[in-house]
Amino acid sequence: DLGRLMNCLDRGLPLSTTAVRSGEPAGWSGLVSKGPWERLVVSEWALAQSYPEEFVRRADEGELGFWDLAKESHQAARSLWVWVDAGPEQLGGCRVVQLAILFWLQKKCLDSGGQFYWGVVQEPERGFDKLAADELHTFLKARSVDPPRRPPERMDSLETWCVGGLSWGSQIPRDVRQISLEQIGTNLVELRAFGRRLELELPASKQAVRLLRS
DSSP: OHHHHHHHHHHHOOOOSEEEEEEEEEEEEEEESOOOGGGBOHHHHHHHHHOHHHHHHHHHTTOOOEEEEEEEEEEEEOEEEEEEOOSGGGOTHHHHHHHHHHHHHHHHHHHTTOOEEEEETTSTTOOBSOOSHHHHHHHHHOOOSSOOOOOOOOOTTEEEEEEEOGGGGGGSOTTSEEEEEEEEETTEEEEEETTEEEEEEOOOHHHHHHHHHO
16 A cells, blocks of 8 residues: 555656766867867867957857866765654644655665655654664654644755645745645545645555554
């Protein structure tokens, strides 16, 4: 059941938890019409000496050729910290989707070679680095009457995500990734993230209850 929801997330939110970073220079990638003068093609310098007026015209019209520097690129793993809202707005079906999202993000993160951490925002003093049996028990028991708060700031290279209700958005900084959930039917939860909306069908009621109790 959670696997089906994770597949829906993959299809609806094709996100990568890796980032492409530029590395060391790796020769020239071709010619461009703008660039620093030290990269001007040699033939253009010859033109400047023989036909200065034509050189000036070509410069004004953006017709000069410059070498474009190529750079190596590589995939850099991202490490995530995911805060989950365990408040009253997320009771019911949203909790099932939260669990699927945690497993989904953990898989993407670990597949990229990064590290995965999560916590309940109503208990910011506690954090976890996996989703094993004990951690799942903690997730299922984490129910609060308190609304979500502003997520704590994290150090190092951790990228922060927040998974919770729509009302939490006003407290989430702009540089934090947000996934909002709202139950819109008995077996239907709407997910909003990155300008997209997904309608996720929940497992049958008895199966959902068993997921939250097991």
